[in-house]
Amino acid sequence: xxxxxxxxxxxxxxxxxxxxxxxxxxxxxxxxxxxxxxxxxxxxxxxxxxxxxxxxxxxxxxxxxxxxxxxxxxxxxxxxxxxxxxxxxxxxxxxxxxxxxxxxxxxxxxxxxxxxxxxxxxxxxxxxxxxxxxxxxxxxxxxxxxxxxxxxxxxxxxxxxxxxxxxxxxxxxxxxxxxxxxxxxxxxxxxxxxxxxxxxxxxx
Numbered sequence: 143x144x145x146x147x148x149x150x151x152x153x154x155x156x157x158x159x160x161x162x163x164x165x166x167x168x169x170x171x172x173x174x175x176x177x178x179x180x181x182x183x184x185x186x187x188x189x190x191x192x193x194x195x196x197x198x199x200x201x202x203x204x205x206x207x208x209x210x211x212x213x214x215x216x217x218x219x220x221x222x223x224x225x226x227x228x229x230x231x232x233x234x235x236x237x238x239x240x241x242x243x244x245x246x247x248x249x250x251x252x253x254x255x256x257x258x259x260x261x262x263x264x265x266x267x268x269x270x271x272x273x274x275x276x277x278x279x280x281x282x283x284x285x286x287x288x289x290x291x292x293x294x295x296x297x298x299x300x301x302x303x304x305x306x307x308x309x310x311x312x313x314x315x316x317x318x319x320x321x322x323x324x325x326x327x328x329x330x331x332x333x334x335x336x337x338x339x340x341x342x343x344x345x346x
Contacts, residue, residue, distance in 0.1 A: 143200045146221035154191040162188075162293055163305040166196045167345070171310045174199070177244040177280035178313070181271055181336045184253035185262055185291035188301065190224070192287055196308040199249040204236055237270055244278040254333050254340070262291030267337035272329030275336075276321050282336050284311035286343035309343045 143151065158164030172178065180201065182193055190203045202223040210216040210226050219226075227236040240250050252274065254267035275282060286309045294301035314336060321328055 168310045179282045180251040182285035186294040193251045201249040203251045241277045244280045267333035269329035272332030275332045281313040284339040
């Protein structure tokens with residue numbers, strides 16, 4: 143880990159423990175090496191750093207491009223492995239970057255729903271994750287975050303203290319047989335398969 147990533151990791155671990163009674167269940171399920179995708183539900187701005195401190199490996203995440211315009215954080219994001227995503231244009235460049243990173247053996251994090259949930263409930267998956275799976279065939283680790291919506295929902299400007307738990311599922315392995323079919327329909331099917339596994343995760 144570079145110095146920026148290490149510092150951010152330690153900072154968010156401290157914030158997680160002190161303000162959100164943060165805990166991770168089954169972190170050992172993340173493969174220790176090789177390309178991997180962590181696929182998580184999306185409830186809050188807290189989700190990307192929560193994924194970062196849940197994973198024993200250095201990860202790369204996506205964030206909407208407008209966040210890089212922020213005066214200070216915009217300059218820090220690239221140093222902590224955040225890749226800009228232009229949601230308005232269906233940013234293939236960002237997806238290609240993630241495909242390259244996964245094929246290089248890096249750990250990446252994706253939110254299949256594409257945007258934060260307005261209610262805290264799971265939303266339908268978008269086909270972008272399926273595209274990355276089809277181009278890499280790396281294992282996908284389903285992740286479900288509990289409590290982030292209550293701590294920092296979309297309509298709240300300042301987070302409040304609330305327990306947050308991240309549950310990590312067993313890796314999903316894909317083969318070339320899973321790619322049979324036509325284009326976007328295949329991508330959607332792959333994304334749905336992962337989203338179903340996310341839905342199955344629970345704290346109990």
